[in-house]
Amino acid sequence: MTDTVKAAETTPDVEQPWAELGLKPDEYERIREILGRRPTSSELAMYSVMWSEHCSYKSSKVHLRQFGEKTTDAMRSKLMVGIGENAGVVDIGDGWAVTFKIESHNHPSYVEPYQGAATGVGGIVRDIMSMGARPIAVMDPLRFGAIDHPDTHRVVPGIVAGVGGYGNCLGLPNIGGEVVFDPSYQGNPLVNALCVGSMRHDDIHLANASGEGNLVVLFGAKTGGDGIGGVSVLASETFESTGPSKRPAVQVGDPFAEKVLIECCLELFTACVVEGIQDLGGAGLSCATSELASNGDGGMHVWLDQVPLRDSSLAPEEILMSESQERMMAVVAPAKLDEFMAITTKWDVEATVVGEVTSTGRLVVQWHGDTVVDVPPRTVAHDGPVYDRPMSRPAGLDALQADEPTSDRLARPSTGEELRATLLRLVASPNLSSRAWVTDQYDRYVQGNTALAMPDDAGVVRVDESSGLGVALSTDCNARFAALDPYAGAQLALAEAYRNVATVGAKPLAVSDCLNFGSPEDPEVMWQFAQAVTGLADGCQTLGVPVTGGNVSLYNSTGDVAIYPTPVVAVLGVLDDVSRRTPSGWRSAGQAIFLIGATRDELGGSSWADVEHGHLGGRPPAVDLEAERVLGEILVAASRDGLVDAAHDLSDGGLAIALVESCLRYGVGARIWLDELCERDGIDPFVALFSESTARALVAVPRSEEVRFTDMCTARRVPHQRIGVVDDASGDGDVQVLDVQGLFTVPLGELRTAHEATLPAAFDG
Amino acid sequence: MRIGVVTFPGSLDDRDALRAVRTAGGEAVALWHGDADLHGVDAVVLPGGFSYGDYLRCGAIARFAPVMGTVVDAANGGLPVLGICNGFQMLCEAHLLPGALVRNDHRKFGCRDQALAIERTDTPWTAQYERGERVVVPLKNGEGGFVADERTLDELEAEGRVVARYLDGNPNGSYRDIAGVSNPRGNVVGLMPHPEHATEAGFGPDPRTGTDGLDGLRFFTSVLASLTGTAA
Amino acid sequence: MARVVVDVMLKPEILDPQGQAVAGALHRLGYASVTAVRQGKRFELEVDGEATDEVLAQIREAAGTLLANPVLEDVVDVSVDHEGAEASA
């Protein structure tokens, strides 16, 4: 029989499986205090899931506060909705706003790669919808184990097909992401998914249930036993002889249902029949009802037996916990219900009134007349436990940082032949090779607004077709840097994403992040986490771009070995006219190639050290956010004023890889000379080519604009060096080549073959 | 001239097709799968996407939508109908066009700028192309392999009903590199690649392809011209 | 409550990449005796009431029009499944 509030009052001492549900003794005690009695099993289910690390951020909260605290009023000026809502909303002008957020779906993707990745995309898209926006693009930063490990071959094809299978079917262009291979992720691949949506300012919707008498409508897919995991413990107790029918081990996404849900929601928004809206994701109804209620001005009464079920054997505890996909919850005024239902019917979306807004200040859930939940909603949704967990600087870190890749410790190439061979090996290495095998499985054209996507530095989508107003997005993280220094690593991730966005000509506006770390119960991991958050918060303040929201994923480890700290940072920028965007490759022979920024001997954590020596040690490249900001200004101004035809930022693999990518982009070669650069920065050709010093970019400048361009750099005191010229036929017989004068020459054909063969060779056939 | 674009549950490139019609100078009319009335349009586009999630078979469920009955009758009466990608799949499922489309031979979704040769130019949709002209338009699908039995394939070739063929290698295992076919009369054309995504410079095929990215536009200007032609 | 099973297979002349991939994988795993694989579909239909001849006739019709595309596929079997009679969620 069902455990009711009445029963709970009369049987205070029954044993409850709070431990199996992951609650700590004091947490269980607090629930009893809050309620002044033992919780019913339904209440226990709600608290246990809402107080879990995933939903309550209990270990990360104390640190995440910095994002809010370090956001100045100036930074807030463009922020229409900040951290705390389903996703932040940024004003991009002309009455347009965009909302974007990045989230993780790591563990499910390891268990069932295709469905795990697919439902990851589905979840983040519903977050964006719940703000009132039309989703306009997705991105997918992915991290896998070693490329030659058998299990990598189990997860990669499934995860990529899952991201594509779901996103393509929603009609959302995929405009960027990352693919990284490293043994650190062997037993714990990272699947992060980003979605961006656009809306008019007055279309913004929020997740709150206000207005006594308003109705609570659940719409979309039926509720099944998906993702209820541990709670079956409770359920099974409520079944006498016959146990509950088997619960799904994994969730299956239905992208078609979600596509219809998107169009249906947009029509509901346009018709103004929605007072408040919330997506159902982790913690399903427990989360949606408690958050809507506590963000509202009153309480909520729910008739749980009204919820349409896919599996009639579900117990109330399970219905509250179910994470079935493709569901949304809306608050609707009674007068507008018919219009609401007419629209859901048009789209063939099932919608059911499951409750109403009350003035009691309590969340009350009834099951066939019995009250099974009666709680103050805030205590479930917001007043969960908060832990300030012990931290300690990793024991091995000093030794790791001392292990600098200096020339006496790691052999460096010096002759032209050696440099050429090194370049070809790096170009073909798993992390620097072409991503086309992945990105060709994603639709980048649908919606007809994609102005830039892979392989350029940032994805660019048009928001307003009449003016060309649009946004650029890039996600980045070099976790090797973060492993060497999590504070600097987080800032380097921010710097690279910021640089990528500026490189295409967009003014960086806002940040979202997905913090993937190991176990918070490990003090060394907790230290890494705190360092990364502080680094990111400080960095955002320096660059003047606010964090608008994000996601924390903890307990990422293989056995008890944590993954590298992986703070993935997404930066969003705005372009007044996306047709002005700058691509990463040059096309016109004779244009001057400039390197902006200074190069130092910085190879700690570099791609060269990794590929050539399997080495990780020393310090990451120095962070200089002031320089990043000025570089950004130059790149944005240059694109606006038409001073550059191509721009590509320098990151993994340094100048050498950037040169190759800019040549291969359109198949046009270049003649490069490094002498003056080496002279100016006091470095040798190897360092010039492979160092990963930050705040640098390559640009191709039309002859006619050279003076204006150099004047602009000089005025801002930014080092800039003419290092070559675009040359569409340096070779004999007009073969396109990359010619690094006095050192080596490589035909683009040879580079392309090396660059493009790696992923297909690993994953096809 | 009014050109209708039908939206089915799960249609994705419908708004793109509507935009392409406007770009070509036509009046774009949004049609709904549940409404059997074509609202007097002069031609119909069945757009790309994943109607009904492409569950069961691509286009297999959409084919039974109320609007399809009218489209089939009108097509048999000579109304110009263009099926793009999922729309092509629907036309095959509805037996307005021969053959069928199956999973790509490499078993992956593929998105690329695809070179085609336009081979039939006496259809209302292709009249403004040169016979054998090379064009580049995006191709993006998981089930783009055109299949039919040998007899049907020979018939298509003999009657000159192959509208477009893949160039520079076969991207999906389509028999005889076929990218698009037509009915005998030529008013019904099915095409796997997406001409509507090559109608606005900067938002279609990459400059890398050596095209201006506008190669798809003439599918839409062609039909408008042929309609005004017949109207005159 | 009865369950009717409909089996659909690709026509022999139609390319079957999935089947080929499975065959390839089987060989790599050393299952040498398998020479070829074709992948088709199996539909399990729950009908309320008995699976009368009339119901079966209906289902055969539906199989030929909706469940299979005659251009590509053959309905190789329509039969009543007597074990698995209880509806699956």
Added chain:
Amino acid sequence: MARVVVDVMLKPEILDPQGQAVAGALHRLGYASVTAVRQGKRFELEVDGEATDEVLAQIREAAGTLLANPVLEDVVDVSVDHEGAEASA
């Protein structure tokens, strides 16, 4: 030459969007008696020589790991098909 048929279905508790879509279509087409549909896979394996118990055992093993995704699917049947013995292209 023998043919072995392997039937694979989604586990009953796993959501089956395809089956749902088919059921919906059947209803719209007026096949009211069908209350639910699940869509699975049917594999036809050609083995050279006899379908000995040993061969069948091998195929059962392969079915559980390769033909079915054990996380989502069950192998519901492995059986020798005596009619369709001739290999299909």
